[in-house]
Amino acid sequence: MTGLTRRQKKLLDFISAHQERTGMVPTLREIAAYFGFKSKTGAVNHVKLLRQKGVLESQPRRARSLRVVSPLERFRKRTVDIPLLGSIPAGFGEDRVQEARGCVTIDVQSLGIKPSPVAFALEVKGDSMIGKHIAPGDLVVIEPRAEPKTGDVVAALIDGDSTLKTYMTRNGKPYLKAENPCYPDLIPARELVIQGVMVALIRKR
């Protein structure tokens, strides 16, 4: 990986950056133009070398077929975009994406599951789930299309607000409970709307 000259590294960086920015890999001419080459062949030679060194791949005679090969390549999984919602309105429309406040992009491997298109993320407020080590400020990913099982953490609509609770059954009846001794109440689950099951959590810092 360190067998690259400075120039070659610049080229690789440009290709990556261009892909991030525009969603497509640059053509040889675009590369040449960026570096001020008066001839395309400069770029061609660089790409040839980078391909020999194994950090680039391409398919012959196909437009924009370059691919940056990273050592992590073989581990990479599909990524998904999950809307980060500020709050969940009572209505259960499909199109809550409109009200997104942000977007969480993560690979399905780290997420643990492939979420359905209606999955969403929430920021945790309050410490009612601290007993399950879910802290204020954490992002939780909620999957509505999952049947809650005993012990699962679920998001429920309580007093018009989304709240996290643990799902459990007692005497065959479902209840929700907070994971904090300060809130010992058990809430009968059928009195409210369960919005989904927590499938993952992301905490920064």
Add this chain to the structure above:
Amino acid sequence: MTGLTRRQKKLLDFISAHQERTGMVPTLREIAAYFGFKSKTGAVNHVKLLRQKGVLESQPRRARSLRVVSPLERFRKRTVDIPLLGSIPAGFGEDRVQEARGCVTIDVQSLGIKPSPVAFALEVKGDSMIGKHIAPGDLVVIEPRAEPKTGDVVAALIDGDSTLKTYMTRNGKPYLKAENPCYPDLIPARELVIQGVMVALIRKR
């Protein structure tokens, strides 16, 4: 978003899938070939419609310039690939990527920072940091190029193994401590190698 016919949705899915798989968007002819169209124009028309409906974008006369526009588009940030290491060897080489066990892909927004190229992820073992709500099985992202500050969680090499501790100072001297009453020891920080500062945490399920 629901103004799409089944056929159009299939097309959009194929474009996304092709991009995921090969890293590049399909050409019009590749689309036509996939769906068994005998003429390219079928694909052309579909793409035209999808563009009118705002779910596709493209630049005129440029190869493979299609882009799937999602409602989350405006929120999407750059993503980074972070190697998931099984264990961290004592040696502090730059090239630990080789020993990666997996790869965590996540957007920098959710991660909180843009990690340096030497950042890595670890799976938490044991409950020594449970007081900070870091549980066994969690993935933590470690940034070596960050100066630990008081209260930060750091990864330190203790007895040849990577362990999470809280960084703190007492009488001007740095110490590490576990966040679990069962492990009350304070360890003088200068006796060991601090591998980096925890910047994020990911928990599945």
Add this chain to the structure above:
DNA sequence: GGTCATAGTGTCCGCATGGACACTATACCA
């Protein structure tokens, strides 16, 4: 001084690719 790898210029070719146009078929809807 000779050899080799990197780094470029300039030019040509062939095909892959996007795009337009004319025409057909099948629904659905008022």
Add this chain to the structure above:
DNA sequence: TGGTATAGTGTCCATGCGGACACTATGACC
């Protein structure tokens, strides 16, 4: 019954694009 939107075939064109070839220049190494 006719109009409109979707879905598709067949053909032609201009050009974007990858690739090869010949040639030059500049270092580093021995």
